Amino acid sequence: MFSLLYGLWKYIFSKAEFHVLILGIDKAGKTTLLEKLKTLYSDVEGLPPDRIVPTVGLNIGRVEVHKSKLIFWDLGGQLGLRTIWEKYYEEAHAVLYVVDAATQSRFDDAKSALEKVLRHPDLQGAPMLIFANKQDLPGAVIAEELDKYLDLKELNDRPSLVQAISAYDGSGIQEGVLWLVEAMKHTKRTQELNRRADAAVTL
Numbered sequence: 767m768f769s770l771l772y773g774l775w776k777y778i779f780s781k782a783e784f785h786v787l788i789l790g791i792d793k794a795g796k797t798t799l800l801e802k803l804k805t806l807y808s809d810v811e812g813l814p815p816d817r818i819v820p821t822v823g824l825n826i827g828r829v830e831v832h833k834s835k836l837i838f839w840d841l842g843g844q845l846g847l848r849t850i851w852e853k854y855y856e857e858a859h860a861v862l863y864v865v866d867a868a869t870q871s872r873f874d875d876a877k878s879a880l881e882k883v884l885r886h887p888d889l890q891g892a893p894m895l896i897f898a899n900k901q902d903l904p905g906a907v908i909a910e911e912l913d914k915y916l917d918l919k920e921l922n923d924r925p926s927l928v929q930a931i932s933a934y935d936g937s938g939i940q941e942g943v944l945w946l947v948e949a950m951k952h953t954k955r956t957q958e959l960n961r962r963a964d965a966a967v968t969l
Contacts, residue, residue, distance in 0.1 A: 783836075784956070785857055789864070789879075789883060790879075791845075791872065794865055795864055796840050799897065799899065801813045802934075803943070820842070823842060824841055832947045860893040860895065863880055863895070864933075865898055867912055869900075877916050877918075880916065881920055891953055892953075893925040898912040898930045900932060901937065902934050912928055927949075929945070
């Protein structure tokens with residue numbers, strides 16, 4: 767009886783909860799994005815860009831978006847820190863990968879790091895949202911150009927989108943996040959992670 771009532775309560779009152787990794791090489795604008803997400807979706811004002819320092823380790827942001835709870839894990843992108851990314855893959859519902867679209871000299875590094883992420887078995891089926899960031903800067907390539915350059919063969923059948931944004935002024939972010947929430951709701955990966963979470967609760 768308890769399990770039936772709990773299931774009914776959960777269905778009516780609880781909100782879906784998703785864990786999203788924010789990845790990308792250093793200086794792509796990941797932490798600036800996280801702070802802008804807080805500003806856009808919560809009562810907590812994010813840090814202004816001039817007070818943000820490079821991430822060493824992990825930053826966490828929690829927001830409510832489109833009747834869902836999103837927990838963002840922002841991981842440092844320096845070369846020596848990328849080895850810790852995979853420690854978070856197994857519990858992630860999706861990946862939000864940030865590329866500095868205004869610095870084409872670093873596209874090769876960004877593509878190489880992204881391909882390693884996509885090949886990892888612990889992220890199988892995870893939706894991939896790629897933000898072509900820094901659209902507020904001159905010379906930034908548009909989403910279609912970045913998509914063509916990345917030419918990702920490892921995407922396979924996973925849901926994916928390349929979206930032009932500016933983490934500085936917030937343009938394009940909400941459209942991308944809306945797509946991501948809808949994508950996460952309808953993947954087998956989310957169903958499997960939910961089953962695991964429910965099993966842990968009943969133990």
